[in-house]
Amino acid sequence: MIRTIEEINARIKSGKVVVATAEEVVGLVREKGAAQAAKEVDVVTTGTFGPMCSSAAYINFRQSTPKIKCGGGRVTIDGVRGYAGFAAADVLIGCSALPDDDPRNAVYPGLFQFGGAHVIQKLVEGKKVKLEVRAYGTDCYPRREYTVELGLEDLNDAVLFDPRNAYQLYNVAVNLGEKTAYTYMGVLKPRLGNANFSTAGALSPLLNDPKLRTIGIGTRIFLAGAEGYVVWPGTQHVAKPQRDAKDLPLSPSATLALMGDLKQMDARYMRAASVTGYGVSLSVGLGVPIPVLDEQVMVHCAVADEDITYPIIDYGEAYPMGRSGNLGRVSMAELMSGHIEIDGKTVPTGCTTSRVYSRRIADELRQRILRGEFLLTRPVAALPGAELAY
Amino acid sequence: MAKKKVILSFPPRLIQEPVTNVLIRQFDLQITILRAQVRPRERGRMVVEMIGEKQNFDAAFKYLDEKGVQVDPVVQEMRYMPEKCVHCTACVAVCPTHALSVDPQTRELCFEPSKCIICESCIPACSYQAIESQF
Ligand code: SF4
Ligand code: SF4
Numbered sequence: 092m093i094r095t096i097e098e099i100n101a102r103i104k105s106g107k108v109v110v111a112t113a114e115e116v117v118g119l120v121r122e123k124g125a126a127q128a129a130k131e132v133d134v135v136t137t138g139t140f141g142p143m144c145s146s147a148a149y150i151n152f153r154q155s156t157p158k159i160k161c162g163g164g165r166v167t168i169d170g171v172r173g174y175a176g177f178a179a180a181d182v183l184i185g186c187s188a189l190p191d192d193d194p195r196n197a198v199y200p201g202l203f204q205f206g207g208a209h210v211i212q213k214l215v216e217g218k219k220v221k222l223e224v225r226a227y228g229t230d231c232y233p234r235r236e237y238t239v240e241l242g243l244e245d246l247n248d249a250v251l252f253d254p255r256n257a258y259q260l261y262n263v264a265v266n267l268g269e270k271t272a273y274t275y276m277g278v279l280k281p282r283l284g285n286a287n288f289s290t291a292g293a294l295s296p297l298l299n300d301p302k303l304r305t306i307g308i309g310t311r312i313f314l315a316g317a318e319g320y321v322v323w324p325g326t327q328h329v330a331k332p333q334r335d336a337k338d339l340p341l342s343p344s345a346t347l348a349l350m351g352d353l354k355q356m357d358a359r360y361m362r363a364a365s366v367t368g369y370g371v372s373l374s375v376g377l378g379v380p381i382p383v384l385d386e387q388v389m390v391h392c393a394v395a396d397e398d399i400t401y402p403i404i405d406y407g408e409a410y411p412m413g414r415s416g417n418l419g420r421v422s423m424a425e426l427m428s429g430h431i432e433i434d435g436k437t438v439p440t441g442c443t444t445s446r447v448y449s450r451r452i453a454d455e456l457r458q459r460i461l462r463g464e465f466l467l468t469r470p471v472a473a474l475p476g477a478e479l480a481y
Numbered sequence: 482m483a484k485k486k487v488i489l490s491f492p493p494r495l496i497q498e499p500v501t502n503v504l505i506r507q508f509d510l511q512i513t514i515l516r517a518q519v520r521p522r523e524r525g526r527m528v529v530e531m532i533g534e535k536q537n538f539d540a541a542f543k544y545l546d547e548k549g550v551q552v553d554p555v556v557q558e559m560r561y562m563p564e565k566c567v568h569c570t571a572c573v574a575v576c577p578t579h580a581l582s583v584d585p586q587t588r589e590l591c592f593e594p595s596k597c598i599i600c601e602s603c604i605p606a607c608s609y610q611a612i613e614s615q616f
Contacts, residue, residue, distance in 0.1 A: 200605060447588050
């Protein structure tokens with residue numbers, strides 16, 4: 092071990108810490124080697140910004156007089172149905188929830204102009220939303236109807252909760268079919284009209300720590316401008332994926348469950364997305380700091396866009412029908428060049444993850460660490476399949 | 482051969498007239514209608530791409546002027562709103578003319594209105610309503 096987490100935090104507090112982004116260390120390691128780079132850099136920052144459909148917020152509203160119990164009743168926020176299966180004043184709003192009267196895909200392809208993500212974004216922007224509660228009334232909570240306009244400051248609590256985020260590696264989506272496919276990977280034109288990818292590549296949090304040696308339950312993160320935490324493995328987490336020689340997984344594998352205080356979030360790092368023909372999603376800015384505990388951490392952080400390869404999957408038929416079928420692999424560098432070759436055809440590429448925002452997030456996290464505002468944590472437990480380096 | 486992309490605006494009285502036919506037959510121009518819109522009692526608008534000889538263009542524009550059809554070069558029918566754009570670049574792959582492209586260094590989206598043919602493919606591709614049609 093080169094340094095401990097305590098030593099890193101001491102250097103952050105004394106203003107001596109050296110932080111580089113995951114893109115910057117690629118060049119540094121090429122120039123000086125991983126051993127030297129690991130000696131020079133204390134922390135590497137990563138970042139990603141793209142639609143995270145598995146995002147939600149739960150809120151606790153202030154009681155009305157007389158009191159009302161929403162649990163078991165019905166709740167809408169700006170017309171979007173919230174989940175009211177909890178206690179008296181707790182409501183969960185999923186980013187993909189829609190108002191009952193949204194035409195969805197009845198008018199194909201649907202526009203999905205407003206949903207749960209827009210409600211969450213409005214709250215973070217400091218705007219008011221309309222909460223409507225219908226309840227059955229009890230002796231202790233007699234009220235049956237309650238309508239109120241409220242903003243973040245009126246809520247007792249507001250927490251962003253993402254059961255699955257930060258996918259380690261993702262598919263490249265194409266369409267072999269005869270008609271346009273409207274998917275969560277974007278609009279895919281027929282007959283290999285385009286190829287869409289969704290990853291921050293060399294900046295991607297879990298690709299810079301592919302074996303999860305530093306990231307675990309309890310890791311403090313940058314979540315949409317707030318301090319958040321990794322709280323659990325994400326759903327669909329794959330503990331033991333197949334890996335290449337650089338330890339990178341060959342298919343979508345590790346995921347993280349994340350939480351953070353919605354009240355501390357910044358609208359610049361969060362954006363509701365209306366995915367044509369698919370639904371509403373929420374783009375969430377995530378930044379994960381990686382402590383350079385040993386040389387191996389730096390070897391992993393040096394992953395470049397040329398190193399990372401993604402499977403190409405047909406979303407015209409194979410994916411919806413649950414058939415496996417890999418049309419080959421392609422590297423991030425090729426994807427970023429603007430076109431790739433599939434079956435001898437040149438296919439233009441588009442991305443749903445913003446590299447510009449991913450860079451901004453990795454840099455913002457670096458600035459916070461340099462200013463002494465963000466200290467690193469030692470995870471309390473490893474994620475399934477991982478062994479911590481601490 | 483020259484190629485021009487223009488917007489033709491018709492006053493209500495001219496909407497019934499086969500102006501594009503005249504352009505094709507009388508002035509030997511190749512006309513591709515990219516967009517057309519007519520509202521009752523209002524002027525009609527059409528975005529056309531015209532290919533033909535220079536002298537035929539001049540004669541055609543004179544004819545249109547005498548008829549009372551307003552001819553404007555296409556400047557920016559699609560409106561790109563950078564403040565709404567997150568630079569994901571999802572729109573780039575569906576743009577047939579490279580009017581939308583990515584800066585290889587900054588990875589920011591670049592929009593070049595002069596290359597745009599107003600096909601509107603980019604509108605459904607953008608999840609953030611950062612591109613709008615003004616047509
Ligand atoms: S309207 Fe068509 S040509 Fe113009 S920018 Fe959009 S996709 Fe490209
Ligand atoms: S799809 Fe929309 S947000 Fe993404 S780069 Fe294009 S205009 Fe910007």
